[in-house]
Amino acid sequence: MDFKRSIKEKKYVVEISQREVEELRNSIRAAYDKVIADYVERMKRGWAGRPKVMDYFYEMADFSRREKELIEAKSEGKKIIGYTCVFAPVELILAADAIPVRVSCGLYEPAKIGNRIVPVEVCPVIRSTVGAKIIGLSPFLEQSDALITALTCDGMTKLSEIMSDYKPVWTICPPRLKDTEQSLSFWRSELLTLKANIEKLTGTKITGKSLRRAIERVHRANRVFRKLQNLRKEKPVIMGRDAMLVTQIAMWDDLERWTEKAELLCIELEERLKENNLACPPDTPRVMLTGSPIIWPDNWKLPNLIEEAKPQGIIVADELCSGDRFLYDPVGVDEWTFEDMFTALAERYLMPSTCPCFTSEAGNEDRVNWLINRVKEWRVEGVIYYIYRGCMLYAMEYMRIKHALDHLNVPTYYLDTDYTREDVGQIKTRVEAFLEMLKARIEI
Amino acid sequence: MIEGSQQYWRWREYHLVFPEKRPKQSSIITAGVDIGSVSSKAVIMVNGEIYSISIMRTGSSSPDSAKKVMEWALKDTELKLSDIHYIVGTGYGRVNVPMAHNTLTEIACHAKGANYIWGPTVRTILDVGGQDIKAIKCDEKGKVLSFLMNDKCAAGTGRGMEVLADLLKIPIEEMGAVSLNVDEEPEPVSCTCVAFARTEAMWLLRRGWTKEKVLAAYMRAMAIRMCNLLQRVGCESELAVTGGQSKNVGIISRVESLLGMKTLPMPEWEKDGRDPMAAGAIGAALFAKALHEKAKK
Numbered sequence: 001m002d003f004k005r006s007i008k009e010k011k012y013v014v015e016i017s018q019r020e021v022e023e024l025r026n027s028i029r030a031a032y033d034k035v036i037a038d039y040v041e042r043m044k045r046g047w048a049g050r051p052k053v054m055d056y057f058y059e060m061a062d063f064s065r066r067e068k069e070l071i072e073a074k075s076e077g078k079k080i081i082g083y084t085c086v087f088a089p090v091e092l093i094l095a096a097d098a099i100p101v102r103v104s105c106g107l108y109e110p111a112k113i114g115n116r117i118v119p120v121e122v123c124p125v126i127r128s129t130v131g132a133k134i135i136g137l138s139p140f141l142e143q144s145d146a147l148i149t150a151l152t153c154d155g156m157t158k159l160s161e162i163m164s165d166y167k168p169v170w171t172i173c174p175p176r177l178k179d180t181e182q183s184l185s186f187w188r189s190e191l192l193t194l195k196a197n198i199e200k201l202t203g204t205k206i207t208g209k210s211l212r213r214a215i216e217r218v219h220r221a222n223r224v225f226r227k228l229q230n231l232r233k234e235k236p237v238i239m240g241r242d243a244m245l246v247t248q249i250a251m252w253d254d255l256e257r258w259t260e261k262a263e264l265l266c267i268e269l270e271e272r273l274k275e276n277n278l279a280c281p282p283d284t285p286r287v288m289l290t291g292s293p294i295i296w297p298d299n300w301k302l303p304n305l306i307e308e309a310k311p312q313g314i315i316v317a318d319e320l321c322s323g324d325r326f327l328y329d330p331v332g333v334d335e336w337t338f339e340d341m342f343t344a345l346a347e348r349y350l351m352p353s354t355c356p357c358f359t360s361e362a363g364n365e366d367r368v369n370w371l372i373n374r375v376k377e378w379r380v381e382g383v384i385y386y387i388y389r390g391c392m393l394y395a396m397e398y399m400r401i402k403h404a405l406d407h408l409n410v411p412t413y414y415l416d417t418d419y420t421r422e423d424v425g426q427i428k429t430r431v432e433a434f435l436e437m438l439k440a441r442i443e444i
Numbered sequence: 445m446i447e448g449s450q451q452y453w454r455w456r457e458y459h460l461v462f463p464e465k466r467p468k469q470s471s472i473i474t475a476g477v478d479i480g481s482v483s484s485k486a487v488i489m490v491n492g493e494i495y496s497i498s499i500m501r502t503g504s505s506s507p508d509s510a511k512k513v514m515e516w517a518l519k520d521t522e523l524k525l526s527d528i529h530y531i532v533g534t535g536y537g538r539v540n541v542p543m544a545h546n547t548l549t550e551i552a553c554h555a556k557g558a559n560y561i562w563g564p565t566v567r568t569i570l571d572v573g574g575q576d577i578k579a580i581k582c583d584e585k586g587k588v589l590s591f592l593m594n595d596k597c598a599a600g601t602g603r604g605m606e607v608l609a610d611l612l613k614i615p616i617e618e619m620g621a622v623s624l625n626v627d628e629e630p631e632p633v634s635c636t637c638v639a640f641a642r643t644e645a646m647w648l649l650r651r652g653w654t655k656e657k658v659l660a661a662y663m664r665a666m667a668i669r670m671c672n673l674l675q676r677v678g679c680e681s682e683l684a685v686t687g688g689q690s691k692n693v694g695i696i697s698r699v700e701s702l703l704g705m706k707t708l709p710m711p712e713w714e715k716d717g718r719d720p721m722a723a724g725a726i727g728a729a730l731f732a733k734a735l736h737e738k739a740k741k
Contacts, residue, residue, distance in 0.1 A: 413590075426593075429549050
């Protein structure tokens with residue numbers, strides 16, 4: 001399926017004057033620059049003895065450096081391919097010598113502008129991404145020459161349509177069942193179509209050789225990505241929100257440079273572990289996040305609250321598509337033939353996914369297993385199930401997950417919010433009460 | 445008082461001292477200060493027993509409210525603020541209690557306080573405060589096992605009662621009893637929103653409903669909300685109600701009939717200060733004692 005530009009008529013676009021667009025863009029951009037500066041400052045304050053290499057990630061947290069690089073790359077003829085969802089195989093983009101960037105939006109204010117097209121009941125990621133597009137706010141979305149969207153939840157599905165008013169959109173449709181006979185072959189054919197679209201845009205043929213090189217490049221990132229997470233199994237050598245930021249930057253940074261910097265970070269953290277040089281006291285309650293994606297910068301509300309709370313908590317793991325899930329699983333290639341590589345690629349982006357768009361008799365078993373494994377191996381003491389309004393699939397799966405986690409005797413707290421700062425005081429009380437509860441359990 | 449100038453919403457602010465609990469030389473003196481959105485509570489404990497208690501309306505500034513309610517609790521005692529070994533602040537305004545050595549959330553404090561008021565058999569606590577409702581489950585020591593809180597909206601809380609008291613011209617402390625004075629329980633109001641409470645109540649009055657019936661309908665809707673929250677957290681016996689609404693028989697009796705279970709009886713708090721409305725401050729004072737002892741070790 002392909003919503004090409006051949007459909008000339010705009011389907012969703014609303015009338016808005018150029019002057020209003022500019023006013024909104026400038027004021028919101030100034031506001032989020034402030035938010036980024038403030039959050040980075042708070043993260044620095046929260047981890048005074050941080051390794052030097054963290055400064056690189058704090059710098060990248062501000063989108064402007066990467067934006068300049070993308071503009072430069074474009075002027076040299078490179079193509080930027082945005083994606084809204086982690087179902088997009090970045091290997092294919094890299095193999096065509098294009099640049100992948102994730103474009104889903106974590107900014108609060110544009111969500112209100114998104115309301116002009118989609119009703120307020122819709123999840124704020126969608127509304128915010130739409131709003132950002134209306135006013136040309138998001139640097140990565142603006143630079144993208146085309147978008148890959150996955151038809152996972154209802155929001156993502158309709159977002160594809162809306163975005164196709166502005167850019168070429170290539171949809172990929174994951175099957176909702178993983179294990180039927182047709183599932184993998186259907187998904188593989190979706191990716192083949194995507195490959196053809198990427199080749200057409202970039203004018204670069206994806207060959208066995210280039211695909212192998214791309215897979216190997218991502219493998220290096222996978223290894224570091226995993227290493228960073230495995231380090232969080234131990235005593236706390238890195239604050240959770242810092243680790244989350246590092247993870248998230250991989251979604252817009254140059255992957256090779258990210259790998260190099262993240263590796264330096266891991267080496268430093270390993271040293272610190274040996275020296276028992278910790279980021280916070282070892283008895284700090286260990287929290288895992290699961291649920292709706294948490295996207296930098298605005299939506300850092302919850303990580304900030306947890307790690308600045310009294311009593312303090314530390315996020316040691318997450319099951320977020322914006323977090324630990326992103327580069328965790330490598331493409332598992334047996335034979336480096338094109339056919340095999342492509343099948344392995346399709347498997348990688350289908351089988352390990354814990355997205356709640358899947359269902360099975362056991363009820364999204366892979367997500368349950370991921371969470372159980374994390375709780376055990378990462379010694380998680382409490383799980384916060386994070387939901388924003390309109391995130392129907394994650395909200396509906398809560399009971400299934402809660403039942404599974406109850407068996408492990410790990411408390412789960414359902415925290416519902418929206419893209420807003422108004423409820424920070426109320427959420428703070430909830431988070432602190434939950435952490436007090438965990439602390440009381442630990443002290444027994 | 446002249447008719448018309450009466451402030452129906454005004455509930456009783458009070459201060460009680462129990463001189464028989466007066467401190468000795470070696471006593472551990474602690475205090476809990478609970479700054480809620482509507483009321484502020486302070487409790488002074490001597491060796492973990494209530495010596496003095498005060499409850500008053502929260503003003504526009506949390507630090508001022510904390511100072512005032514604490515001063516009132518110290519009044520007619522032999523104590524000065526500096527005699528108190530350890531103070532814990534709690535409630536919505538907990539970070540703005542200037543004299544507090546430490547803070548804890550009201551959720552932990554209400555569980556601890558309910559455990560003190562009714563003993564170790566309390567398993568579920570319904571705390572209905574000025575602007576929120578909490579359902580808390582705890583163990584025999586008063587430790588929180590799980591909890592739920594309503595969202596940011598103040599529907600079905602103490603603040604809503606104040607609005608109605610004003611509108612219907614019924615003193616707030618009599619509203620519960622008045623609401624039970626109906627032949628038949630009416631349908632609950634469709635919306636317990638504080639902002640719309642006035643509008644909806646007026647509409648019902650214009651339709652010829654009696655004040656009693658309007659109150660019954662509103663309280664029933666509030667009780668349903670509370671029961672939903674309790675059922676979601678998994679309501680287990682014994683159930684205690686804390687916060688200002690624990691004194692509202694109109695709410696309590698409806699919660700009991702909807703759940704098909706009794707709530708723990710209102711203690712004779714005027715004799716010993718075990719006022720469920722002050723459960724948060726009581727719990728905070730108990731935590732203060734534990735924290736003081738821990739710090740001394």
